[in-house]
Amino acid sequence: MTGAAAGVLAMPLDPLEAAVQRSSVKTISIIHTTDLHGHILPSSDYDGNTSLGGLARCATQIRAWQNMNPSNILVDVGDLYQGTPVSQLCNGKVMVELINKLGYDSWTLGNHEFDWGLEAVEEAANLSEMPILTANIEYKGRKPGAWGNADHPLAKRVAPFMLKEVDGFKIGIVGLVTPGLPYWLSPDLLKGVKPLDPVECLQNSVNELQAMKADAIIVTGHMGFKFRYDYANPLDQILGKVRGVDFYIGGHSHMDMSYFKVGGVICTQAGYHGIQCGRVDLTFDRESRKLLKKRIVSNLMDDRFELDPIVLQHTQPYLDTATKYTEKEVGELMVDIEAKGPNKNTLPLFAAAFNHLAAKQKIKVDAIFHGTFGGTLKAGKVTMGDLWKLIPYDNMLARCELTVADMLTVMNEAALSRMSDRELLGLTAVREGKTYVAIKKGEKLLLLDQRITVMFNSYDLQSGGQKMMALRKIGQAKTAKKTMLNTSTRDALAEYFLDKKVVTVKPL
Secondary structure (H helix, E strand, O other), X not given: OOHHHHHHHOOOOOHHHHHHHHHOEEEEEEEEEOOOOOOOOOEOOOOOOOOEOOHHHHHHHHHHHHHHOOOEEEEEOOOOOOOOHHHHOOOOHHHHHHHHHOOOOEEOOOHHHHOOOHHHHHHHHHHOXXXXXXXXXXXXXEOOOOOOOOOOHHHHXXXXXXXXXXXXXXXXXXXXXXXXXXXXXXXXXXXXXXXXXXXXXXXXXXXXXXXXXXXXXXXXXXXXXXXXXXXXXXHHHHHXXXXXXXXXXXXXXXXXXXXXXXXXXXXXXXXXXXXXXXXXXXXXXXXOOXXXXXXXXXXXXXXXXXXXXXXXXXXXXXXXXXXXXXXXXXXXXXXXXXXXXXXXXXXXHHHHHHHHHHHHOOOOXXXXXXXXXXXXXXXXXXXXXXXXXXXXXXXXXXXXXXXXXXXXXXXXHHHOOOOOOOEEEOOEEEEEOOEEEEEEEOOEEOOOOOEEXXXXXXXXXXXXXXXXXXXXXXXXXXXXXXXEEEEEHHHXXXXXXXXXXXXXXXXX
């Protein structure tokens, strides 16, 4: 239930029901956000609806719910800080400061927490005043609670679960991260962090919480609803096998699913970017301590909710800095940039920028293999904010040496993905029907065993979300001589504009 229907559930209790609660039952609310991705102010949803979400709006709803029921726990389910200029410019510091200020009880690691490397996660852990609940993760072969150096920020803050007492009731909360980490993030970013089997880790945590006499066990999992099985969101496996979970609060898949059920466990998920804010009410019998009722509330954070003044006051310096950054002009564009249609020219722009970077760094590159993200740009002055529209993700650039036969395998595998528009630029791919069969340099046909140097982004080299497993295997081979360029795709594009000042590009 969302929007107005869910709003009905958020109404205060009537006097009779409130009296009953005081005398015989107790309701504890679990308030939750997920996939904020650095969004403080309202933005747009994926359908183009504007002025929605942001933590400043969620904070208003959170305070209202906390006033309605002081017996509450406040949690975030991951992907807290990566995704906006305001957060990137301070390495996510502003978002951690905000959840500290709002009194969150815990947060869970998401995959995008690692986009800026393990150092950024360590900084966030140092700043965090609350535990970071993630049971199915190891660091250099050690699980949470057994990381040795007690002064290490991960050892100090990351825990598999917590047991919080609220008005005499013990609520256990276990955190999980998606097992998809190694299929998106390079070892250079993870630096010894690996996801573990979520089924085993969750069952172990549930067993420990049960031994500690938890009255209810909640999972905050950075895995969420999908219409079919997905390696990164294996809820069917987890909740179908683990016994003892009373409620699951999900994230990661950016779905607004206020109610769904997996393996007999009731689940909820509060969308993305703070566009929804969620609440779970657990009602217990005071005498028997039995969990009697579960109630879900999921509210759309639209303009009915004012921006929280304390959040705005704290973040204004960060927002001002971000505005200066996004409004900074980097150059001028002489043509419109389009990702689709007969005049599509986004990929040639990317290729020109990446080749420019390679030339500056004196790195040999024969070709670029890349895709677009659907953004468009009008001719005229170009700002850093415009470049964020073209490249919204913080992927790094890398080069690999591979044979022509290997490159054909990679291209044919990528072509199987319905959403992929990746293409090879710098060399000419020859097709027979839907299959790539050869590569030419000018008019010369390259031999299948001939080695070429190709530039990719780090996400694709890790498998592009298991859609390019052949590239993952080829890129990890010693013969590929993979080299990270230590520059993000967006920064490479910005550098190209700053150096060229005036940019034109021909259609693909």
